[in-house]
Amino acid sequence: MAPGNGSMVTEFILIPLFFLFLAVYKVTVWGNLGLITLIGLNSHLHTPMYFFLFNLSFIDLCYSSVFTPKMLIHFLSKKNVISYMGCMTQLYFFCFFGISEGYMLTSMAYDRYVAICKPLLYNIAMSHKVCSSLMLGSYLMAFSGAMAHTGCMLRLTFCDANIINHYLCDILPVFQLSCTSTYVNELVVFIVVGINIIVPSLTIFVSYGFILSSILHISSTEGRSKAFSTCSSHIIAISLFFGSGVIMYLKPSSAGSMDEGKISSVFYTNVIPMMNPLIYSLRNKDVKLALRKTLSRRKFSLESLSLLA
Numbered sequence: 093m094a095p096g097n098g099s100m101v102t103e104f105i106l107i108p109l110f111f112l113f114l115a116v117y118k119v120t121v122w123g124n125l126g127l128i129t130l131i132g133l134n135s136h137l138h139t140p141m142y143f144f145l146f147n148l149s150f151i152d153l154c155y156s157s158v159f160t161p162k163m164l165i166h167f168l169s170k171k172n173v174i175s176y177m178g179c180m181t182q183l184y185f186f187c188f189f190g191i192s193e194g195y196m197l198t199s200m201a202y203d204r205y206v207a208i209c210k211p212l213l214y215n216i217a218m219s220h221k222v223c224s225s226l227m228l229g230s231y232l233m234a235f236s237g238a239m240a241h242t243g244c245m246l247r248l249t250f251c252d253a254n255i256i257n258h259y260l261c262d263i264l265p266v267f268q269l270s271c272t273s274t275y276v277n278e279l280v281v282f283i284v285v286g287i288n289i290i291v292p293s294l295t296i297f298v299s300y301g302f303i304l305s306s307i308l309h310i311s312s313t314e315g316r317s318k319a320f321s322t323c324s325s326h327i328i329a330i331s332l333f334f335g336s337g338v339i340m341y342l343k344p345s346s347a348g349s350m351d352e353g354k355i356s357s358v359f360y361t362n363v364i365p366m367m368n369p370l371i372y373s374l375r376n377k378d379v380k381l382a383l384r385k386t387l388s389r390r391k392f393s394l395e396s397l398s399l400l401a
Contacts, residue, residue, distance in 0.1 A: 110167035116362050117160045123369035124153040127379070134382040140218040141207070144200045145372055147227055151196060152365035155189035158182060159260040159361065166259070176250075179261040184242040186260065186361075191288050192234035197330050198292040199226040204323050205299040209306045237284050244277045262357065293334055300327075325371050332367065336360040 127149045131137045159182060166172040174182070206217045241263055251271035258265035263281055267274045303323060310316045336359050373379045 107167075110164060113160065113167070113362065114164055116366050117156060117164070120156045120160075120362075120366040120369075121153060123366060123373075124149040127369045127373060128153075130379060130382045130386060133386055137378060137382055140203050140223050141200065142378075143223050144196055144203060144227070147230075148193065148196045148200070149369060151189050151193045152368050154185070155193065156362065156365040158185045158189065163259050174261065179256075179266070180242055180246060182261045183245060183263065183266065184238050186262065187238035187241045188234045190234075191237040192230050193333065194288055194292045195230035195233050196227075197326070197333060198295050199223075199230060200326055201296040201299040201330070202226070204326060205303055207322070208303050208319055233288065237288055240280055240284050244280045248272055248274065248277065258357070260357070260361070289334060296330055296334075325376060328371050329364075329368055332364050333360075336364065 128146055131142045131146045131149075162174065162182070203218055206214055210217060245263070245266060248267075248270040249272045250269050253269045253271070255269075256265050257268065267277060270277075300323070303319075307316050307319045310319060336356055373383070
């Protein structure tokens with residue numbers, strides 16, 4: 093940027109952005125940590141649905157922490173650099189937590205299907221062993237997908253170009269810096285991303301197809317409303333997550349789409365991890381009840397300590 097008054101524009105833009113993303117990150121951390129703590133401390137939340145929600149909050153917390161602290165530093169630093177291995181590490185964990193979130197949301201859809209369509213078999217179909225297997229499967233799929241993306245990236249050669257057209261080490265922006273063919277990498281991205289979006293999406297659509305059919309067969313309006321309310325938070329979460337994922341990856345790569353991808357990824361990587369705990373807490377009576385009980389216990393403990401002092 094040329095010296096003079098024009099240089100001040102950077103300050104006017106970056107400082108508000110720093111505080112905006114800092115506020116988003118703080119809400120994300122406290123929201124997800126709060127939900128994890130509530131589920132851990134309240135025994136009536138030790139059910140399959142909240143087991144998956146506990147893991148979802150953990151994933152969101154880690155997912156946002158992969159790149160947001162570095163991005164905040166870059167807002168204030170004049171030298172915005174990341175090492176090659178740092179970039180590959182960021183890419184790996186970005187893929188790992190992104191994929192695992194998709195499969196965790198899919199596990200939650202299966203849980204809702206069993207709860208509404210097969211309530212009498214719920215305790216058997218969603219046993220501790222089944223829930224643990226679904227959780228482990230989510231992390232294994234994330235591990236294999238992240239390894240495939242990162243392994244293919246490590247085989248590329250990078251020459252003179254070293255400026256990433258993004259605020260994080262995402263797959264497609266790093267591809268553009270390679271001075272060797274990326275055909276194999278693009279094929280792997282298409283296959284891996286396709287599998288990790290299509291398989292969960294189809295599973296969720298089928299699950300909700302059965303759920304909708306069961307809800308429509310409920311005779312009372314109150315019963316239908318109650319059944320639908322148990323799914324509403326999850327429907328919002330999966331719509332935000334998979335919708336933004338499709339916009340980011342399943343489209344042609346071009347300069348214009350790359351700029352659009354940066355806007356989509358801000359939503360995908362910053363807003364969604366912040367929104368999930370808000371969606372599941374503000375629209376959930378059990379979480380509100382757990383919060384009131386936890387605050388009451390804390391207040392009682394503080395009053396007891398003050399009396400003993």
